Amino acid sequence: MIEYLLLWGLAFGLSWGVAAWIADSRWSGLPGWLSGHVWWIPVAVGAAGLLMVTVAPVWRYRVHRWEVSADVVYTRTGWFSREWLLVPVSRIQTVDTEQGWIERMLGLATIEVNTASHTGSSEVSGLPAGVATALAGELAHRAHDLRDDAT
Numbered sequence: 063m064i065e066y067l068l069l070w071g072l073a074f075g076l077s078w079g080v081a082a083w084i085a086d087s088r089w090s091g092l093p094g095w096l097s098g099h100v101w102w103i104p105v106a107v108g109a110a111g112l113l114m115v116t117v118a119p120v121w122r123y124r125v126h127r128w129e130v131s132a133d134v135v136y137t138r139t140g141w142f143s144r145e146w147l148l149v150p151v152s153r154i155q156t157v158d159t160e161q162g163w164i165e166r167m168l169g170l171a172t173i174e175v176n177t178a179s180h181t182g183s184s185e186v187s188g189l190p191a192g193v194a195t196a197l198a199g200e201l202a203h204r205a206h207d208l209r210d211d212a213t
Contacts, residue, residue, distance in 0.1 A: 064164050066118055070111025077107040128186045130197065133208065135175050137184045149184050153177045154205035157198040161191065173198050 081100045127138040135149040158174045165171055171194035172187040189197065 064168070066111075066115045068164075070107075070114055074104055074108045074111055077104040126187075128184075130201065132204075135184055135201065137186060147181075147184050149175055149177060151201065151204045152208040153179075154201060157201045157205070159194050159198045165191075171195070173201075175201060 081103050084100045121141065125138070125140060125144070127136075129136045133151050135151065135154070137147045137149075139145050139147075154175055155178060156176045158176065159171050160174065161171045165188075169191050170188050171191040172185060173189065173194050175184045175186075177183055186194075186197075
């Protein structure tokens with residue numbers, strides 16, 4: 063939610079600045095219907111941003127799932143179309159843990175499970191940092207123990 067808030071806050075500020083610049087400069091390059099209603103631009107951007115900030119986190123929580131079993135890492139992603147990904151633990155090559163600056167502020171982390179196939183790679187975001195670190199270590203250990211001879 064914080065990422066959405068920052069992004070849409072920036073977009074609102076920029077649209078407000080553009081609207082103020084257009085209104086003060088009396089720029090004649092705009093269609094007649096827009097030149098008198100230039101302040102609707104930041105209102106529209108603000109309304110879209112408010113909708114995204116309130117709806118997107120709830121929607122994302124409802125559609126994104128992950129699970130780790132003894133031999134498979136399962137993820138489900140997608141806003142409109144769904145993607146289910148099953149990554150066999152025996153095929154895992156690396157497990158990376160990363161934190162962006164917002165995640166670091168909130169004590170969260172992301173793990174990325176990589177295989178030799180690009181389509182076999184999976185990502186789980188928004189985990190508590192301790193859980194992400196422990197899960198990455200556990201998956202790496204399991205992958206080492208379950209490694210088979212197939213290439």
